[in-house]
Structures are given as C-alpha cells and as structure tokens.
Amino acid sequence: MELGSMIQFYRTKNGLTQKELANGVCSVSYLSKIESGAIEPKPDTVELLFERLKMDYEKLTSYDVPTIHNQINQLYKHISNKQLDQAKSIVNELKEIITPFHDPDLQKYFQLIHFYYLIVQDTTNKLSMNLQELMNLEDTFKGEKLFYFYKIVGFYYNCHLNSKMANQYFHKAIEILEEQNLRDPEIYYLLALSYMGMQKPVYSNYYVGMALEQYANDLLYRKVTDCYHLLGINYLNLGAFDISETYLQQVLQSKPMGDSPTVHSRVTHNLGIMHERRGDLDQALKFLHDALEHHENLYDVAHSTIMIAKIYFQKGEHHLAEEYIKQGESKLQGSNLTKIRHRFYILKHQLYNKTHDQAFIDRAENVILPYYKSVGETALTQELLELLAEVYTEKQEYEKAIEYYKRLTNINN
Template structure:
C-alpha cells in the first residue's frame, strides 16, 4: 500500500526536497498534503511519485510484516540478554528479509534495534551514524520508536561517560515506558547506575530497590547481584555501613552459590573493601581487598591496588603505601589516563609530601581535572576542587582559591 507516510519516508531517504521530488508532477503544497495524509492522491500522481522516488509497488502481506516485527523484537531480546550466537545469526537473517520490505514503520523499527546491535558489538561510530539518520525521520516516529531512540541514545552517551546527557535520555525513556505500559527493567537498572555515577545516591538507592524487586521476580540472579552491589555502594555513601555490608554479604552468598556467577566476586569484594575503608576499618578493608586481588588474577587490578595503598596511607604505614603505589603505577598507562591513575598519582604526591608543590598543582589542573570534567566524575571533582582551593589558600592566592570553592558549590547545587 502506498500512502503519504511512505512517500515522505522515501523522499527523505533519497535526500530530496519536496520541490525536487514533485517537479513536473504536482505542486509542492499538493505533495505536502499527500505526505501528511490530508488528501488521497490520484493513482496517476502516486505512480509518478513512486517512479521519481524509486519506490517498489509490489504487495507485501500484513501477516509477513507482523511476523517480521515479532522477529525483530526477538532479536532485541537476544541483544539485550547478550545471547551472542542468536543475536549475530538473527542479524544476518533479518538483513536479507528486510530487502523485501518497504513499510516505513518496520524499517524504522529494524534500524533503531540495529543501533542497539551496533552498541552491543562496540561499533559506536556506526551506532552514532544511524542515530543521526533516524533523526531525519523524527516526523514519522511512533511512540515505540521514540522510546527506543531515547533509551539507546542514553546508553550510547552512558558508554561515552556522558552521564548527565545519558540521564536526560533515560528519564525520557522511563517516562514513555510508563505511558506505553512497557516493563523494561534494564531502564531502571541503568538509571540506578547513572545516578550512582553522578553521586545522586538517594535517587540511585530508590532505583536500585525497584530494579532489585523486578529482577528477583524474574529470577535474573546476575542483575540481582548487581543491584545488591549498588545498594551497598549507595548505603556506604550515605554512611549506613551496616546495611551496606548486609547487601554485600547477600551478593557474596549468591555468587558463591552459583558457579556461573563466581565471575562477579571481584567486583563485590572490591566494593565491600571500599565500604570498610569509608567506615575507617582499614584492617578489614585490606583483608577483603587482598582477597579481591586473588580473584582478579591480574585483570583490572589498578583500582583495587590503589585502594590498598590508600588504606596503608590512612594507617600511616608509608613504606607499604609506597610499595603499593609503585605496583599500581606499573599496571597503569600514563598516556591512557584513568581515574585509577589519577588517584595513584595524587596519593603519591601526598605520601612523598609533595602535594604543596607546583608540580602537584600542574598535574591536577592540566591532567586530572580535564579528564574528570569530561567524564563528569562529580565526587572526584569535588575532592580535587577542594584540594586546589586549600592549596591556593595556603599560598595566599585567594582569587584562585575562590574560583575552586565556587566550583565546589556549583556541583553541590547541581546535586540539590
């Protein structure tokens, strides 16, 4: 069936203006009415427009379209739950089937799920390019397509560490999901993660509790453990260390009980060790963190090593702190800056009592802050802004100190 929506879709796809598409066939105003389905064009004009836009007029049954739509949704489930073999196989099959489709809604659905597939296989440039193309079709979005656009744009921004932008899109997706009656627990989980990253711990706590109930109900044990970890992190930040520990213990028990979930033990142990550190229980923290290192088996060890070094620093055991800082710097890359590297370097300056030097100030301002501001690491930024404010105050450079005090206040205002 050829209607105005299809004419509009293919005109945009071919990159033609209304004037170019209808020249010699009808007026621009007449084409506009066709595209808006406010009039029914004559068969002769539709045939000419289809020829101009290279639209196939062959009939595709409604049953075929409905079955294909179900296959696309099944493909999305495989992507979402990381069923790699099925996701890749269905991608190949659907590509072939979509060659026989000229239904704009179905094409848009396939393309928006393709964005999620590209993100899954870490083809971020392709995902971005397709999101831009879909923006050109905004006039044709169904509410379902808009829901997916918000969600996948949020995921794209989250993976690029653009947490504030990601939060805006995920909140839009969450609102639209409620309107549509869609139950997608991953949205709530992502909101848990993003608000935690931004330091909005009370918000993150509420999302984590909601997500935990949902994942428990569907027996998604891996995601349940993830939620317990986030609950532990949030309660620790809110200084309720006993409740935090209860969630970490629950997560540990669940991971130890299921062999398939033992891979989650290092993450649980690291965060549990950090909770002990926040509570000032440095001995307990060290025991847990060293157990975490054994489980990591040399993979992604920098943050745990850094935290061990901080524990020794807080215990005033400087020899051990220096040894662990050296270990940490050996497994980080100065050229590929990370938050772990920044923490190790700033701790190194403190341990060697060089945090009053110009070298320290340059490292913070020229390397650490640009990186942390880019990834919107709010809590780490507050910490370093405060340190620089103190640094400049001690040197009686009050203008520079006030600049960083103002930056701290701004971040607290954003949180409120």
C-alpha cells in the same frame, strides 16, 4: 523486494561482474534484463543464480517484513537477557537478509538494535561513529522504538562512565514508557545505576526500589540480586556501612549469582572500599587484592588497582603505591577510560609531591575538573576541589584557596 534488485545486491556484495555471475547460467544481456526488472526469469535460472551467489533463495524469500521485524524484536530480548550467543546468531542472519532495498524503517530499527548488541558485546568500545549515525535517526522513531532509542543511547553513555548524559536519556525513555503504557523494569534499574554514578544514592535507591519490586513480581531473581548489589553500593555511599555490608554479603551468598566471578569480584571490591572508608586499611587491602585476582574487565582491574595504590599511599608505603600506579597506567595504555586515567594522574602527582607544579594545577583546573563536571562525577570533583584548596593554601595564595573552599561548600550543599 524485487527479485532483480535482490540478485544485483548480492552479486555486488560478492564482488561479481554480470559476466562472472551469468557464465554457464544465462547470457549477460538476459541477466541484465533480470536485474533491471524487464523480464521475469525462469525458476530454474533463479535457483542457479542464487546457488552461485551462495544464498538460499527459499530462505531469503521467506523473510517478509513482519518476519524480519519479529526477528529484530527477538534480538532485542536476547541482548537484554545477556544471551549473546543467540543474539550473535540472529545478527549474522539479519545482516545477510536485510538489504538497502528493504523498508527504510526496518533498516533503521535493525541499525538501532544492532548498535545495542555492539555495546553489550564490548562495553569498552566507544562506537562514536555509530553513535553519531544513530543520533541522526532520533526523529524517525516513534512510540516503543523511540523508547528503545533513548534507553540504548543512555546505556551507551552509562557504559562509558558518563552518568550525567545517561541519566538524561533514561529520563526521556521513562517519559515514553509512561506515555505508551509500556513495562520495562530494567529502565528503572539503569536510571538508578546512573544516579549511583552521579553520587546521588537517595535518588538511586528510589528507582532501584521500583525495579526491585517488578523483578520480584516476575520472579527474576538474578535481577533482584543486581538490585541488592546496587543498594549495597548506595548505602556505602550514604555511610551506612552496616546496611551496605548486609546487602553485599547477601549478594555473595546468593545462588547462582554469588558464584559468578564477575559478581564475586565486584562485590569484594566494594567491600574493600567499605573497609577503606571505615579506616580498616589492612582489611580493605585484603578484599581489594582478592577482587583484583578475579576481575575480568579492564575497568574493574583499573578501579581496584587505583584503590590499592591509594591505600598504600595512605599507609605511607610509597614503594608499593608506586608499583600499583605503574601497573594501572600500563594496563590502561590504549584504553578510553578517561575518568580512571585522571585518578592515576592525580595520585601519581600526590605520591611524587608534584601537586604544586603549575603543569599539574593547569591540567587539574582546565581539563580534569571540567571533565568530572561533564560526566556528573560529584565525589571525585569534591576530592580534587579539596586538593586544590589545600595546594593554594600551602602556596599562600589565599584568595584562590578560598574560592575552592567555597566551591567545595556549594557542592556539599
């Protein structure tokens, strides 16, 4: 990067005019010639200019393209390992160093990995504008960087509960992984996670097994524990409750992962769901209330809250169901957790016996069902299809009821 362009960039970034920067250092015309590249300034003049710009000239000039590229690689590793303090330090450094005058490919690579950092830093942030900008860069990435691109975009969709889209991008990433002979066990874990979200536990178990084998070989026991947790959820969804409980209890007893508040609360939540499916509603409530007390993430809070409300509804304790529905809806205000919002909407209408209202039916058919389909949410689709079939049966609109029972049968097959 040319010295004059660098000075002009940081001067503009600091909101200084040429006159303000040159004052007491050199003439305005001399500075203008420096910025245009017409002259080579004296070293002492350069030092004074950068001192006024509050920039370390030696540090700036020590960052050549290979050095910056290596820093971006380090940033990716820190993010993947959830070392966000180290990642933040590198992000701040690179944002200061990289300018529009650097190699375009380098800028795009940083934009990609910086997007990854933003997602991991706050998984509830939609970053839709950043995603649209990033998608325009897809054709500019090749090889390993294209692998990162597909993996990161898939990770974005996974964080925002669109397992279907996440799954598509993770498969694209694995194609590149195999073509380029790369190694990354996390992509198999993420793919397994997306299949879990799509309620395809057999597929999920296949890929989590691939991730687990590589993590175990690398002695990454925290990651192994993550795999056990996912296996516990998958066996729960398969109805193999004893196997599920074995894996979930193994996670709780593992050190140090079992002591993590996030891990503890999520495993406890899943144990609550397991007991609910077994029909032991009181034990389910015990686990879910425990989870709710320790959750740190809004989605986790909302998920446990809807389950507690649902169980109270099943038990006929409608005043408590109503209380937790109100709590959940209040906490979700201003959030973008669409899937869980729909669940509260449906349960509230069930509680108030409003599922026969045309407004509810229209929303269920035209908004909620299409949304569930778009994100690959099979289990909730089944629940809603069954509810609509029952509603139309009770309304004696038998043709519509049969239509929904057929759709339900097709999903189950």
